[in-house]
Amino acid sequence: xxxxxxxxxxxxxxxxxxxxxxxxxxxxxxxxxxxxxSARNQQCWRFVVVTDRPTLEALATVHPYAKTLKEEPLAVxxxxxxxxxxxxxxxxxxxxxxxxxxxxxANALGxxxxxxxxxxxxxxxxxxxxxxxxxxxxxxxSLVAVGRSDEVKGTEDRYDEKxxxxxxx
Amino acid sequence: xxxxxxxxxxxxxxxxxxxxxxxxxxxxxxxxxxxxxSARNQQCWRFVVVTDRPTLEALATVHPYAKTLKEEPLAVxxxxxxxxxxxxxxxxxxxxxxxxxxxxxANALGxxxxxxxxxxxxxxxxxxxxxxxxxxxxxxxSLVAVGRSDEVKGTEDRYDEKxxxxxxx
Numbered sequence: 600x601x602x603x604x605x606x607x608x609x610x611x612x613x614x615x616x617x618x619x620x621x622x623x624x625x626x627x628x629x630x631x632x633x634x635x636x637s638a639r640n641q642q643c644w645r646f647v648v649v650t651d652r653p654t655l656e657a658l659a660t661v662h663p664y665a666k667t668l669k670e671e672p673l674a675v676x677x678x679x680x681x682x683x684x685x686x687x688x689x690x691x692x693x694x695x696x697x698x699x700x701x702x703x704x705a706n707a708l709g710x711x712x713x714x715x716x717x718x719x720x721x722x723x724x725x726x727x728x729x730x731x732x733x734x735x736x737x738x739x740x741s742l743v744a745v746g747r748s749d750e751v752k753g754t755e756d757r758y759d760e761k762x763x764x765x766x767x768x
Numbered sequence: 769x770x771x772x773x774x775x776x777x778x779x780x781x782x783x784x785x786x787x788x789x790x791x792x793x794x795x796x797x798x799x800x801x802x803x804x805x806s807a808r809n810q811q812c813w814r815f816v817v818v819t820d821r822p823t824l825e826a827l828a829t830v831h832p833y834a835k836t837l838k839e840e841p842l843a844v845x846x847x848x849x850x851x852x853x854x855x856x857x858x859x860x861x862x863x864x865x866x867x868x869x870x871x872x873x874a875n876a877l878g879x880x881x882x883x884x885x886x887x888x889x890x891x892x893x894x895x896x897x898x899x900x901x902x903x904x905x906x907x908x909x910s911l912v913a914v915g916r917s918d919e920v921k922g923t924e925d926r927y928d929e930k931x932x933x934x935x936x937x
Contacts (some may be wrong), residue, residue, distance in 0.1 A: 602876035606800045606869050617876035630927040631775045635868060636883050642926065651935040688888045691911070696862035699804060701776050703872060707771035714805050714865075719857045738885075740861070748840045757811065758799040766820040768902045 605707040608754050612711030615671035615746035619650070624708055628675065628745070631704035635696035638689035644697045647676040647731055654730070660744055661726030665715050671746035675701060676727065679718075681736045691718065692742040700744055709750030714741050774876040777923050781880030784840035784915035788819070793877055793937065797844065797914070800873035804865035807858035813866045816845040816900055821881070830895030831911055834884050840915035844870060845896065848887075850905045863909040870912055880917030883910050 629646055639641070649655055650673055660669040668674055677698050678691035689721040698714060705712045717723045727739045806812070818824055819842050828837040837843055846867050848859035867883060874881045886892045888907035896908045897935055 600772050602769050602771040603800065603873060604797065605771035606873055607803050609803065609805075613806055617779075626773065626927070629932060630925070631772065633926040633928060633931070634776050636778075636780055636871070638885055642928070642931075645931050645933070646935045646937060647935070649935055654935055672915065686885075689885055691860050692864040692867075694886065695861040697867040698861075699865040700872070701866040703869070704775055706774060707855070709776070716807055716855075716858055716861065731936050737937070758800040758812070759797070759802060762811075762814050763798060764799070764814070764816045766816070766818055766823050767900050768816060768906070 600707040602753055605703050609702055609706040610752040610755065611713040612750060612752070613667045613713055614748070615667065615711060615744070616749045617672055618747050620673045620710065620745060620747040625673070627708065628701050628704050632677065632701040635693065637693035638686035641683065641685040641693065643680045643690050644694050645678045645680050647735055648680070649676065650672045652662040652750045657730055658742065661730055662715055662723050665742060665756065667713060667744050671744050675745060677741045677743065678733065678737045678739050681738060691740060695760045698741045698743060700768060705745055707758040709742040710745055713744045715744065717742055757759050769876040772894065774872050778871055778875040779921040780882040781917045781921070782836045782882055782920060783917070783919040784801055784836065784880060785918045786839060787916050789842045789914060791920045794842070796877065797870050797873050801846065801866040801870040802864050805864065807855035810851040810852065810854040810862065812849045812859050813863050814847045814849050814906055815851035816847070818843045818845065821822050821896065826899055827896065827899070827911065830899055831884055831892050834911060836882060840913050842914040843912060845908055846910045847902065847906045847908050850907060860909060863874065867910045867912060874914055879914055882913045884913065911929055
């Protein structure tokens with residue numbers, strides 16, 4: 600799919616078919632995520648790929664907006680490893696950029712996604728860390744549900760001239 | 769350009785030709801940025817498009833890593849409007865996702881970019897706000913230099929299996 604099309608047609612999908620996502624596709628989504636820039640190229644992102652059905656269902660209970668995980672085949676958790684951070688306080692931006700690459704790549708590959716925010720909500724962070732055995736210094740930033748979409752959503756043109764200033768505010 | 773190619777071949781560019789970037793392209797970069805998801809779809813991002821030469825040169829002095837702005841034709845400042853934020857503390861992620869879309873779209877359109885981090889470095893935030901007359905509640909997150917690349921950078925495969933866990937940490 601064309602890059603601009605993949606960016607402009609990406610929508611948040613909350614209904615999925617339960618078809619599995621193959622390993623080659625998962626590898627490609629992760630490679631896309633890891634191609635994001637990061638502060639001083641620190642790449643302190645970490646990923647947990649969840650396909651295990653009971654674990655997906657448990658995730659749906661520890662995150663308040665993750666009910667969709669009950670019916671979809673894959674979740675990718677994007678975390679920042681604070682021990683690996685070289686430029687303090689930039690890990691959130693780095694991991695958000697990685698997440699966005701993952702969403703756009705999935706759309707290009709015909710898959711739907713939804714970005715479920717974790718950090719800075721302490722209850723979500725703690726619940727997911729405990730469930731998946733993640734160390735305290737590795738902080739979940741986003742939980743991305745991935746799967747074949749089972750809903751029809753059109754393109755939405757969000758361009759808004761009022762949000763753009765030229766040369767000065 | 770293919771979406772995966774645009775994501776995987778994006779590199780940070782620090783040497784630019786001074787050819788101007790046309791208005792249609794700038795509009796497309798902004799539309800790509802505004803197509804990112806945001807917490808509860810709050811879209812509290814704001815943009816300042818800078819093409820004025822003295823302003824670009826002044827930006828190069830208030831940001832410690834923005835020397836490249838002295839020779840390139842365009843910078844896009846991505847800010848979060850805290851007064852417009854509906855889901856507290858998610859504006860950084862939203863604006864980072866918008867920035868990443870902008871970088872990938874630029875690469876697809878044959879343009880180089882580099883993401884220059886602002887928030888949470890208070891001196892950069894304040895310096896840019898003062899220079900461009902931005903209100904205190906509108907916080908610069910990233911300053912993106914955009915232009916035709918004047919350096920040759922190959923693709924870098926950053927995929928790292930050690931950063932991936934399956935089902936549990």
